Amino acid sequence: MFLAKSFIIKIKFMGLLFLSSFFFISTINLAKAYTIENYQEKAEERLIISPTNLEMSLGTNESITQNLIIINRLGRTAEFKIKFEDFTGSDDPNKSTVFLGEETAGITSAKNWISTEIDKITLNHGDRLNLPITIKVPEGVEAGSHYVAVFASVAGENKAEGQQVVKLVSRVGTLILINVPGANRESGEITEFKTDKKFYRNGPVNFSTVFKNTGNVYQKVRGEISVTNILGAQIAQIPVKDWVVLSNASRRQAAEWDKKWILGRYKAHLKVFYGLGGNLTDENEVVFYAFPWHIALLILLILIVIYYAFKYLFSKFEIRRREEPKQF
Numbered sequence: 001m002f003l004a005k006s007f008i009i010k011i012k013f014m015g016l017l018f019l020s021s022f023f024f025i026s027t028i029n030l031a032k033a034y035t036i037e038n039y040q041e042k043a044e045e046r047l048i049i050s051p052t053n054l055e056m057s058l059g060t061n062e063s064i065t066q067n068l069i070i071i072n073r074l075g076r077t078a079e080f081k082i083k084f085e086d087f088t089g090s091d092d093p094n095k096s097t098v099f100l101g102e103e104t105a106g107i108t109s110a111k112n113w114i115s116t117e118i119d120k121i122t123l124n125h126g127d128r129l130n131l132p133i134t135i136k137v138p139e140g141v142e143a144g145s146h147y148v149a150v151f152a153s154v155a156g157e158n159k160a161e162g163q164q165v166v167k168l169v170s171r172v173g174t175l176i177l178i179n180v181p182g183a184n185r186e187s188g189e190i191t192e193f194k195t196d197k198k199f200y201r202n203g204p205v206n207f208s209t210v211f212k213n214t215g216n217v218y219q220k221v222r223g224e225i226s227v228t229n230i231l232g233a234q235i236a237q238i239p240v241k242d243w244v245v246l247s248n249a250s251r252r253q254a255a256e257w258d259k260k261w262i263l264g265r266y267k268a269h270l271k272v273f274y275g276l277g278g279n280l281t282d283e284n285e286v287v288f289y290a291f292p293w294h295i296a297l298l299i300l301l302i303l304i305v306i307y308y309a310f311k312y313l314f315s316k317f318e319i320r321r322r323e324e325p326k327q328f
Contacts, residue, residue, distance in 0.1 A: 033117050033132045041126040043075030049152055049172040056135070057179045063136035068174055070131060070152045072123040078154040081120045082131070084111040085149045087175070089249020093192070093210040096251050097175070099149060108247065110148035110178055113137060135178065143182025144216035145247050149173045177218055177244075179276070186275045187215040191250065193270045193284040200290040205257040207238070207286075209270060213245040220244055223272040225255055230265045240272070262290035 048071040056064060072078060086105035087097045104111070116133045123129060133150060153171035192210035213219045223240030238255050245251045257268075269285045 034121075035130045036123070037128045037130070038124065038126045039128055041071065041073050043125065044073045045075060046073055047071065047080075047152065047154060047170055047172055048073060049150075049174055051174060053175040053177070055177045055179075057181060058135065058137045059181055060137050060139050060141060063134060065132050065134045068131045068133060068150060070123070070129040070172075072125055072127050074154070074170075075125050077122065077124045079120060079122045080129075081153050082116060082118060083151045083153065084114050085151060085173075086111045087147050087149050089213070089246030089251070091250055093250040093252040097246070105147065107142045108144070108146050110135075110146035110176070113146070113178070114148055114150065114176070135176070137178070137180060141180055142216075143180050143184055145218045146178045146180060147218075147246065148176050148178070150176065177246075179217055184217045185215040186217055186219065186280060188213045188219050188221075188245065188274055188280075188282070190270065190272060190282045190284045192252075193268075193286055195268070195286055195288045198288055200262060200288065201292050202290070203257060203259045203262050205259075205262070205268075205288065207240075207255045207257070207268065207270075208252060209240060209255070209272070210250055210252050211243075211245050211272060211274070211282075212250040213247055216247050217276065218244055218246050219274045220276065220278065221253070221272055221274045222278070223253070223255075223270055225257075226269045226271075227257060228267050228269070240270070245274075261292070263292060265289050 048069075050069045050071075054066060058064060070080060072080070086100045086103065086109045088100065088105050088108060089096070090098050114133055114135050116131060118131070121129065151171050151173040189212055190209060191212045192208065194208055196206040196208065207225060209223060211219070211221050220242060221244070222242045225236075225238040225240060226234050227236040227238065228234050236257055236259065238257050240253055240255045243251060243253045265287065266289070267285060267287050269283065271281060271283045274280050274282070
């Protein structure tokens with residue numbers, strides 16, 4: 001009897017221990033904010049991050065959690081590292097962003113505002129990591145725009161180049177633009193508007209626009225180009241693709257008038273709308289000319305050939321006056 005009771009007690013204890021262990025393990029799994037799912041992804045020798053950019057407005061002591069997706073399509077298992085990095089705009093209009101590595105951007109820095117549960121993780125090919133990131137704005141920061149990039153990187157195989165061995169590293173990133181309300185200043189101007197040539201023999205015509213952001217918040221810029229002929233009549237309306245210009249930076253944007261047959265003097269008028277509300281404007285214009293000289297030259301050559309051909313033919317024929325028959 002005693003042995004039977006002892007056996008029952010042991011069974012109950014082991015069952016309790018099993019349930020406790022299961023509950024403990026489940027609690028650990030539930031505590032993980034990130035999740036991993038596997039899909040039959042095609043091997044493409046690349047990794048993917050989504051979204052590629054985030055825009056938000058946060059006041060001091062406010063926080064937000066966003067979800068990033070990182071996908072391994074390298075065709076192999078790899079260890080991914082998660083890193084935060086400041087970036088800024090550039091005075092060079094052809095370079096939209098400058099990543100600062102370990103350096104800090106100063107008053108626009110935001111890399112210390114961001115946190116996540118992990119800084120590295122191993123993913124198999126086809127794994128899709130859902131990674132929450134938390135952004136919190138501390139007290140005492142400057143009003144205006146602040147920028148940070150979240151990078152996922154993985155080291156690849158070594159590649160020999162001459163006497164050196166180069167380690168291949170792939171990385172993808174999400175750019176985060178944070179606007180802190182306060183004494184924000186929205187200002188900017190068109191510093192360049194031009195065509196790729198002054199004289200054209202035919203289209204298309206390529207336009208280049210440089211916008212300089214002189215404010216302390218990033219600008220969302222959009223534009224429209226209207227083209228008028230020598231008579232002042234509007235003959236084309238060309239949209240300029242939207243672009244973002246970071247604070248205290250310049251950035252170039254292109255547009256194309258794809259009309260092939262053009263002739264004469266043209267004026268292109270650019271109007272841009274900028275600011276977070278899109279209610280600020282600036283304007284500029286450029287004049288260009290078009291003359292299809294190659295076609296004109298061909299027509300001239302044809303006319304010359306026709307002229308000499310007729311001249312030659314007429315030189316071979318003599319026009320004589322008809323003589324009346326003599327009467328006797």
